Amino acid sequence: xxxxxxxxxxxxxxxxxxxxxxxxxxxxxxxxxxxxxxxxxxxxxxxxxxxxxxxxxxxxxxxxxxxxxxxxxxxxxxxxxxxxxxxxxxxxxxxxxxxxxxxxxxxxxxxxxxxxxxxxxxxxxxxxxxxx
Numbered sequence: 001x002x003x004x005x006x007x008x009x010x011x012x013x014x015x016x017x018x019x020x021x022x023x024x025x026x027x028x029x030x031x032x033x034x035x036x037x038x039x040x041x042x043x044x045x046x047x048x049x050x051x052x053x054x055x056x057x058x059x060x061x062x063x064x065x066x067x068x069x070x071x072x073x074x075x076x077x078x079x080x081x082x083x084x085x086x087x088x089x090x091x092x093x094x095x096x097x098x099x100x101x102x103x104x105x106x107x108x109x110x111x112x113x114x115x116x117x118x119x120x121x122x123x124x125x126x127x128x129x130x131x132x
Contacts, residue, residue: 009126047114
């Protein structure tokens with residue numbers, strides 16, 4: 001069973017930076033991919049960034065150039081570096097793990113998915129608040 005724990009959420013001013021971490025246990029890199037999602041009150045959970053074992057990444061347009069997803073495989077830890085944070089980035093941030101199945105789309109090998117339904121394991125979330 002995959003277990004995920006996020007940390008690093010905080011309150012920052014607009015233009016500030018944060019680094020979120022997600023520590024995974026029971027995770028096998030070779031057939032998995034990781035994603036960062038966020039959800040604010042009244043809105044649906046949305047995929048922000050994703051990463052697979054080959055360090056292929058995928059980002060939503062609103063965070064491109066500001067957010068960077070990375071991993072330390074030796075420590076089973078995943079990161080989301082967030083720069084130039086804006087009030088619209090305020091949300092609960094979740095990391096999630098997906099297991100690639102034989103039926104999974106081949107394109108995921110190049111572009112890991114950002115769909116909520118494509119992930120099977122979820123952390124409890126860490127709050128990010130951007131406010132002046």
